[in-house]
Structure formats: structure tokens, C-alpha cells
Amino acid sequence: MLKDRLKLLFRVIGGTTRSVAEYAGITYSNIGKITNGSRIPKKKLSSTTPKLLKGIYDFSAANDKLDALCKTIACDPSLDENNIKKVLLDWLYEDTPQPESSDVVFHERLSEIQTIVGIGSVELARLSGLSVDTMKKILSSRAPSRNSKVLNNLSEVLLKLAEEKGVTDEVCAVMGITSNELSKMNPVPVFIDWLKGRTSANENYLISQFVNSFIDPIIIPRNLPEFEDVASEDILNDDNESYIGISGLQRAVIRFLGNAANKRTPELVLYSDQSMEWMQVSYTPKWLTLMRECLIKGVRIKIVHNLDRQPEEILFALKSWMPMYMTGLVESYYCTDTSGTRFSHSVFIGGDDCIEGFCTVGMEKDCIYHYTTDIKKTEHIKAYYNKMLSRAYPLITSENGLPVIRGNYKEYDCGKIKIHISTGNAVISKLTAPQMTFRFKHPYLLKIFSQYAQTFVRNDDC
Numbered sequence: 354m355l356k357d358r359l360k361l362l363f364r365v366i367g368g369t370t371r372s373v374a375e376y377a378g379i380t381y382s383n384i385g386k387i388t389n390g391s392r393i394p395k396k397k398l399s400s401t402t403p404k405l406l407k408g409i410y411d412f413s414a415a416n417d418k419l420d421a422l423c424k425t426i427a428c429d430p431s432l433d434e435n436n437i438k439k440v441l442l443d444w445l446y447e448d449t450p451q452p453e454s455s456d457v458v459f460h461e462r463l464s465e466i467q468t469i470v471g472i473g474s475v476e477l478a479r480l481s482g483l484s485v486d487t488m489k490k491i492l493s494s495r496a497p498s499r500n501s502k503v504l505n506n507l508s509e510v511l512l513k514l515a516e517e518k519g520v521t522d523e524v525c526a527v528m529g530i531t532s533n534e535l536s537k538m539n540p541v542p543v544f545i546d547w548l549k550g551r552t553s554a555n556e557n558y559l560i561s562q563f564v565n566s567f568i569d570p571i572i573i574p575r576n577l578p579e580f581e582d583v584a585s586e587d588i589l590n591d592d593n594e595s596y597i598g599i600s601g602l603q604r605a606v607i608r609f610l611g612n613a614a615n616k617r618t619p620e621l622v623l624y625s626d627q628s629m630e631w632m633q634v635s636y637t638p639k640w641l642t643l644m645r646e647c648l649i650k651g652v653r654i655k656i657v658h659n660l661d662r663q664p665e666e667i668l669f670a671l672k673s674w675m676p677m678y679m680t681g682l683v684e685s686y687y688c689t690d691t692s693g694t695r696f697s698h699s700v701f702i703g704g705d706d707c708i709e710g711f712c713t714v715g716m717e718k719d720c721i722y723h724y725t726t727d728i729k730k731t732e733h734i735k736a737y738y739n740k741m742l743s744r745a746y747p748l749i750t751s752e753n754g755l756p757v758i759r760g761n762y763k764e765y766d767c768g769k770i771k772i773h774i775s776t777g778n779a780v781i782s783k784l785t786a787p788q789m790t791f792r793f794k795h796p797y798l799l800k801i802f803s804q805y806a807q808t809f810v811r812n813d814d815c
Contacts, residue, residue, distance in 0.1 A: 356390040358445050362409060363388075365425050366418040376415070377408025384408075396446045406438045459496035462527075462548050463507075469523050470514040480514075481506040496549065508544045546804070563668050564805055566675040567770055567783050567791065577642045584611030584643065596722045599631045603639075605708050605722050606701065610643035613703040617650045620703070622738055626659040627697035627710070627717050629670070637673075648680050652703075655684045657738075657745050660797060667797065671749075678751055679789070686745035687795055700738055707731040748798075749791055755782050756790040765806035772806040774799070 363369065370388060374381035379401060386392040387405070394401040413422040419437075423430040426444040428437055467477065478488035483503065491497060497504040515524045525532045528547050535543065588604060589611050596605040613621055632640065647654070654677070660667055677683045697717060699710040705728045712720035725731060758764075758780065762773040773780040779802045781791040793799060 355393055355445055356388050358447075359384075359388050362422070362425060362445075365421050366409070366413045367416060368409070368412050373405075373408040373412050375408075376411040377404045379404050379408070396442065402442070403438075406441055409441065410434060410438055459548055460492060463492075465527055466511050466515075466524060466548075469520050469527070470511060470518055472511075472514060477507065477510065480510045483507075504545055504548070505541060508541050508548065512540055512544055563672045563675070563801075564767070564770065566672050567781060577638050577645065580611075580614070580642055580646045583607060583639045584614070584646075589615070591724075594724055596724060598718050598720065599633075602631050602699070602708075602710065602717075602720070602722050603636050605724050607639065607643065608724070609701055609703060609706055609708055610640075610647060612706060613652055614643065614646040614650050616704060618647075618652055618704040618706075620653045620655060621647070622702045622735065622742075623654065623656040623700070624659070624738060624741065625697075625699040625701075627699055627712075627714075627720075630717065644677065648677060648682055651682070653682050653684070655686075655742075657686045657688060657742060658748055660687050660748075660795065668801070678749055678791070681751065681753075685748040686742065687748045688741065688745045700734060702731060702735050702738060705731055707734050709734055746794065748795055749793060751792075752790050753787065754790065755784075755788050756780055763806075767806060772802055774803050774806060779803070 363373065369381075370384045371381040374384050377384070383392075383401065384405065387394065387401075394405070396402060409422070410419075413419045420430050422428075422441075423432075423437065426441055428440040428444075430437075432440070467474070472480075474488050474492060475485060478485055481488075481503070483491075483506070487503070491503070491507075497507075512521075512524075515521045521532045521535075525535050528535075528544070584607055588608050591604075591608050593605075596602060610621075612618075644654075656674075658670070674683070674685070678685070695714060697710075697712060697714050697720075699708065699722070701708040705726045707725050707730065708722055709725075710717075710720050710722040756773075758773050760775060762775045762778075762780070765772040765774070769783070769785050771782040771784060773782070777794060777799070779793040779799050781793070781802065783789045783791075793802065
């Protein structure tokens, strides 16, 4: 895969995301996203790809590593710069599948759905109110635009036929979603997005669930274990200075959050860029119980979220945190710096208590997590955290009541919430009691809320 080959090349030439980015003329966070797999620029169509090739080549040339580079990619070092870059491009993408054009994806997916519901193109055209010639153009040339009436009619007909013929489950299966999940969303826009290859149906479902967490947040989750059953006395009174692996981290966090709740620690500061594996299904209810108790006791929480993750992981994490944002006790931030692909870190600080873990990515199961109650050590580690926080930006800000909107915003009435979108800003208004306003600036959140809002009728610009 592209990310693995880039990591190998960086080791061979002695480069880092930052150093190569300087030669490439792009931000190192951009390269960081490629090396951690959260972004795969298209081989020939992306503007990032030639800059990446330039950065690798120029860094290698400047640091006398061209021979090492050529040896790794099986290239004749006597070739000129352009030819070396061509070989480098093919080598980087050799085992990385490239997405097909949106038109090809559309035609293949439309054909697959037609087969499932058992309808030919002529009959589909008739039911959709299209001429045969229009249908031929759709099937042989460019796909209709996302917001076109043509595509909307096609989608409505296909979904209705699937329901009438009892094959909705089969349609949902190829979309990568269940019929139950589809029923909880606005199905036509979700189906259109899938046809156009814009996003996965599963991501659409998670977006819908994330939005629903604004509308009907469960601030105090139900059906959770009792605090005393999770934070037992033997864990709270641990005097261990180190915990090993996933189970060790889980026990350390129970001790940390349990004592924070009991002591009514004024503020917790949290950060982790390691794999979410430690938040296993069986452990999540325990974590929620501990967080609930902290919030009940008025403990404030400051967290720097790591957004260098796959979209599904980001949406799942934010959905889990949203009810806590409703309490007004949580401040959330994000960093534009990439979290890196070599090491993972976790830092949890509350009062004199601190958990710190540091290991190579992929070695979390063997990581040693240090637990200290020494105020000097904790203050020292907190200084590192504050330095990172000085480069962070607010992720989600909230306020009571409805906003006063000024400026050039597009307004979308989405039922129980209203979304205002402008360049660089999204404002989400919760219209049901208690009325609240949430503001976002992070590019990914802007994208998903714009995507969600477009499934509703837009009002006039504000």
C-alpha cells in the first residue's frame, strides 16, 4: 500500500514528514495523512502527487540519498530526474488500488441495482418519466449531477421497486448497510450518494446518528453498571506505578477516573493518539459509568481529540462524546499537526494523578503505562500537554439558546435542528428544549454537515 511504501522510503532516505514536506512545498500534516492511510491521493489526477514526488526526489538529492532511493525502487540511477520520478510513481502505487472515475462507479452500481430489482433500462426510463434517448445518454456517458431531478427520480423508482419486490435487504447489502439503518435516514439522498460514489452508506449512517445525538442526547446514559461495581476499592487503592498492555491501561483508567470522581478533581486533561482498541465493547460501559460520575460531581474535562483517524472512527468517537458536550463541562480541541506514524502517546492528567503511555505504533498491547501521583512529575508532564494545547484549536464550542446569524450563510431546515453553513464555519442550532447552539470549523466536520444538510431543502441565504 502507498502508506507502507512511503514509510519504507522515509527510512531509506532518512527523511521525515516535516523534512520531505519542506522540499515538496506542502504541509507536513498533508503528508502525515498519507503515511497514516487516512488519505490516498489519486495517482494521476491529484495535485498533491507530483509535489510528493518532488519532495522525495529533492530531499534525496540534497542529502546524497539518490542511490539509496533508486536501489529501493529498482531504478537505474543514471536516469534523469523526470524518469526517476516516473519509476517512483509507479513503485509507490504498485499495490494501491486506484478509485475508478465517478461515472464508471455510477454506471456499475446502477446496473447492479437494476439486476437486483429486475428492471430493464427502457422500463426504468418509463417509470422515471424519462425518454429512451435520455436513458441511453445516462448509461453511455456522464452520470447525472447529484442534485438533478433525473437522478432523484431514478433513485425514488429503484427504492420503491426494491420495497415492492421485497429485495430492500439485497439492495442495502450491496450498499454496505442494513435496511434497518437505511430506514432511520432520508433514504433517497443516501442512495444517491452511494450511486455517485461520494461516500459509503455506513459513513452516511454514522453521520445521521451523529446528528441525532444533537437532537436527542442521553446526557446521563442508562443501563450502565453501578459506579461502585466498576471502581472497586482494590483498584482505587492501587499503588502500582506501571500497568502493562490493554488490560493494564483499562485498569489504570478506572483508577484514574474513579479517584477523580471521588475527589471531585476540578479538571481533567486528556489526550491519546493510540489505537482505539483499548475501548473494547465490553469496556465501554465501564468507561461511560466513570465519565458519568465525573460529570455528576462537576469535574470539568479538557480533551484534545486526535482526528488523524478513519472517518468512521472519528464519527463514532464524536457521537460518544456529544452527550457530554451538552453538560457544558467539556472543552474539546484538535491539532493541525499530524499525530505521526512511528509512536503513539496517551496522557491523562487530573490533580496530582497522571497516566502516561508511550510506545511504537502497533505495540500498544505491550506498552507500559506509567501512573504517578507525584505532583512534580505530573506538573512536568502537564507542561508538555499545555505546549501541545497552545497549538490546538477549538473543535466544538457550545452555548445555550439559539444563535444570531450574521454574514453569508446558507440555511438548511433539518427538522429538529437548523444548520447554517458558510466558508469555514458551521452553526448547528438545536431547536428542541433545551435549545443550544454548536459551532464547528474543522474541515472534516464542515464536510459532513454540509453533506447532511444538502439532503434537506435549503432556505434562502441568510
